[in-house]
Amino acid sequence: MEQKPANIIYGVDDIPPFRTTLLLAVQHAILALVFIVYPLMLVSESGGTQRDAEGVVTASILAMAVGTFLQCLGRKGMGSGYLAVNLTTPIYLPVSIQAAKIGGLGLTFGMTVIAGIFSIFFSRFLKYFRHLFPAEVCGVAVVMLGISMVGPAITRFLGLHGGNSVDPHAIAVAFITLALMVALSIWPRGKIRLYSVLIGLTAGYGAALWLGVIDHASLQGVMEGGFLALPTIPIPDWKFQWALLIPFLMTALVSSLDTVACIITCQKINQTEWVRPDMATVSDGVLADGVGAAMAGAMGTMGTGVSSAHIALSSATGATARRIGLLTAIVLVATAFVPPIAKLLSRMPAPVIGAVLVYAAAFLITSGMELIVSRMLDTRRIFMVGGSIIVGLSAIQLTELIQRLPPWLYSIVGSPFAIASLCAIALNLLFRIGTSQSASIRIEPQLPSMSGALRFFESQGGAWGARRQVIQRVQAAVNELLEAVILSDLAEGPIDIQARFDEYHLDVVVLYSGLPLPASEECPSPEQLLADENAVLRLSGSLIRQYADRVVFDAQKQRQRISLHFEH
């Protein structure tokens, strides 16, 4: 059972009251429907008709519902089991528009099915690649997820038109929305924090209407076609083209990596003592991502993927129960029967969307930083983290240059998240060259030598990318051990310290010739400590046992051997 962090009101396995679950599901569904803007952009960029747009909107809502349900299910290998809402992801947008321009929307949908199937295969092999995703690499990916949102967020937040002029009314609307969401997440007592985004969105929409940021006339068509209607999807004319295979497979890979980062973020949000990714859950999540994308293509819309904005929302509001996600899927299906809701939300004012993206980006960037600093960083890792983020930021800075690249390359290089993540994975692999998982040091039995032993673990911890907490425990145990051996003159010669690390364990063996260290588990009383020199040795033994997860005192080839085992 995962230990629920203090800031989480409803953890992943919790069952909130039905009314609360419903309201939270509505909040997630509203935020999801706001992003219907991406499939609408696809239709508009490819010159589609109004009928195409209606069909794509309905298919998108149903695809999001199916993807979200599968992702939150977490049973029999399907879905991560976390509250992770699926959206028609902007990652698929560039190749989808390209395909639609070449062969119509049918080609986009056909290629999306292929991309989804690729993600399904990829998910089955993901667990063998766990070494590619240490905590600091995951941290880079999560930071870049957040940074990727900054551009679209600020453009909408400031109401930027044509690059330079800002719209004061747009800023006012965005500020009201963001201020409400932040304030309600921080100060109120009770459970109002759960609904901070819903309240912020509603107030932002109201402010936009009041300040004229959205035109009242644009809302007139909302009720056309009636309040209730059966969802209808035209049968797509699926097509396939070899030339687009590589761009779509690369896009599927990027989407899968995005899902990996999102699910790792979910794991971290839900566990107080998060240590490393649980790749089984991640694989199941990528499988659901692939199935969702394939079904999205089959239903007639662009590919879907896990929404990082929704994960940030669940963290900010403190409600991460998977039941909320399952109910979100049902609410989404229900909205497909009420076209005005989707129409209204797809007209969500841009500054309001900008405020939500700023809110979500703040959480993701901080979460990624926490992941990065959870491990010790030596020069290799510092360069891996810093270099990868610089590469990601360069992709944002050099947009015009990158747009000139061939489409298959653009789908990777054009995504700051994708290029930074791939760079982090590659540099991590490259810098593993020359880093041994075993190391040893020999010290003289003198007190000044102890600092050398402690520096040895500091340096090795950085090279291995070990958890700082574990290295601190190792240093404390070794310090105590050496102090006892040296001050009590137990060693008759040099002391050898051997260390071996893998992602799960850190084993330290201390060898010396001389008298054994008392292996007593009993802790002496304060009076005994002052009266008896041997009592200090017994206290050292007790402390060493507390610092290490397992201690074995024995002898090997006439040398005393103390083996310390630490879980990592």
Next chain:
Amino acid sequence: MSLIMKIENKMPGCYVVKFIGRLDGTTYADCDEKMNSLLIPTTKDIMFDMTNLDYISSMGLRIVIKTRQFIEGNGGRVHMIKMQPQIEKVFKIANLLNGIILYASVKEADDYFGAMQKKVLDSLR
């Protein structure tokens, strides 16, 4: 890997000893020497400010025990300000927290000294 000790005489017979760094076998001797200069009959209260102490070994604990035995034998008290979790854990294992007055912050300790000073001044009037 060093220890910085700052000793402040708050009022006659009352000292605040601030530790910064590590109190272990390598820093024990120097610390012990400085503490010995405080362990005189006129010393009634010693307050250890543990806020910035990162590590304490069994040898470091001996200094605290020795100080406590002397001060309590002299009719005084040993106080401690804000221990980091890893230090508190060591004190718990060694069963040394009983009888020590703990303060959550420097301000809380200052308030204690302020009240004590007032009491002394009132008794002199």
